[in-house]
Amino acid sequence: MSPLDVAVNGAQDTLGQVQSPGFQADVFEITYIPPTHVIDMKGSIDGGIFVHPAGTGHVLTDADIGKTVEFIIRYDIPTDYGGCANGVVQNFLCTNLVFTNTGGTPLSLTNVTSEWLTRNRYRVTWKIADGDEQFGSINVIVAGGVGRKDDTNIKNTDFELVGVFSIDTKNPTVGSVAPSAATIRSGVPASGVFTLTVAYSEPMDMTSTPLLSFPNQSLGALLSPTGGSWIDSTHYAQNFAVGTVAGTVTAMQAKAALVFPAVDVMVAGARDANGNLQSAGVVAGVFAVNFAGAAAAAAIPTLSTWGLLLLGTLLMGLTAISQSARPRAKRLRRARARAPSGAGRPLSRSQPSKNPSSRCSA
Structure with missing residues (x-):
């Protein structure tokens, strides 16, 4: 900031006389040193398939299970590494991420690791798992507390990134x-x-x-x-x-x-x-x-044409047999009617025989 001028007015002496206005140019300067600021958080899988931003980037799905997704958080000013040693994997103990609209870290993100790649770049990786969940647009807060390289006492505050990426590992039903x-x-x-x-x-x-x-x-x-x-x-x-x-x-x-x-x-x-x-x-x-x-x-069984002909032939045959038996039955009945009384009947034991030769001699 440019040097500042100072004007002094309104004072009185012990007798009540008002001072003459005073002015002095270029008295001092103020230099503003801003904290570091998060630029963005970009992710990819398979070394080149971008997963950001939500809506246009690749959605993490079941097809990505077992793969590693990598995110790079960029800062505009060289940092103090957020208190972490340069280039050392810190198991996410340094710069922290908070997922604000997913109820915590998504279940589809496991085995997290993190490290500072440079003073301006921080890398976080997850292994993709089957979390059976769906989030169309995930918001992430990058925790503050990261200081400047040239003045570690000047630290940034929390910063929220909206619509960073999407997850859909939920199977439709x-x-x-x-x-x-x-x-x-x-x-x-x-x-x-x-x-x-x-x-x-x-x-x-x-x-x-x-x-x-x-x-x-x-x-x-x-x-x-x-x-x-x-x-x-x-x-x-x-x-x-x-x-x-x-x-x-x-x-x-x-x-x-x-x-x-x-x-x-x-x-x-x-x-x-x-x-x-x-x-x-x-x-x-x-x-x-x-x-x-x-x-x-x-x-229900049905008969073919030949079956019907056969059935008709059988019925006709039975009718002919029945008709030929009727005259013979009539003749037999007439013969029985003309026979003398008792003819043809067997003798009972109480009737004496009329044959003389069958009697006993005296």
């Missing part, structure tokens, strides 16, 4: 699966197309494709996937063609195999907007299947 019909049965759905709509917990990558299956029930060919599409970034609709119940189905099979009061649905394979694979999950009792009546009808 299925919130619900909604059926287009609560129960699949004969004639329902009328269109023959059954739809399951999946709702996700967060915006998804709409180029990925969820896979739907039925892990706990054997539906066979009853439902055949015909294609699906994203309704929006959090909803996916999968269509199925509903098969018909036909063929050689026994009554027992009809009752046991085609009735499911509650069908479970598994959803897997989709990824969120940052590429994290969804957590595969099973949603219980999404819809029901009841084809017992239709299957029982299909179980």
Whole structure:
């Protein structure tokens, strides 16, 4: 700062006389020595993929688990190393960082190390872990207390950096699966197309494709996937063609195999907007299947054309046999009616024989 002038006015002597105004130029100078100031905090992985700032930099995701992320904090004035020895790893005991909007140090950042690279550059590294968390914009306070190289008594204060980077190691989940019909049965759905709509917990990558299956029930060919599409970034609709119940189905099979009061649905394979694979999950009792009546009808045996001809021939043969037996029965009944009384009847022991030769002599 330029030299300062001094003006003196208003004093009185012991007799009450006011002094004459006094002035003197260039009496003294004031030199302001500012403390160090944090310029920025930039990070990268794999030696060149920048993770800053939030919104445009690379988001730390599941794909980065096991990698090391490095941040460089830059100061505008050479420092006193914040009380740490130059170039010595200090295990984060020197310059401290406070995450202000994440509830503490994110779980995705582990095994921290730090060191002063120069008097203007401080490096902090973390190993990326699966913290199963999501922060769109992380704010960081760089703790104060760092002095100037030329005057260690002049120290800076805490400084907050906004939107430094982002973390998304959270796997998306299925919130619900909604059926287009609560129960699949004969004639329902009328269109023959059954739809399951999946709702996700967060915006998804709409180029990925969820896979739907039925892990706990054997539906066979009853439902055949015909294609699906994203309704929006959090909803996916999968269509199925509903098969018909036909063929050689026994009554027992009809009752046991085609009735499911509650069908479970598994959803897997989709990824969120940052590429994290969804957590595969099973949603219980999404819809029901009841084809017992239709299957029982299909179980009734039918005859082919040759079978019908054979049955007709057998029936005609039985009719002819029945008709030829009727005259013979009539003749037999007439013959019995003309026979003398007692003819043809066996003799009882109380009746004497009329044959003389059978009597005993005197």
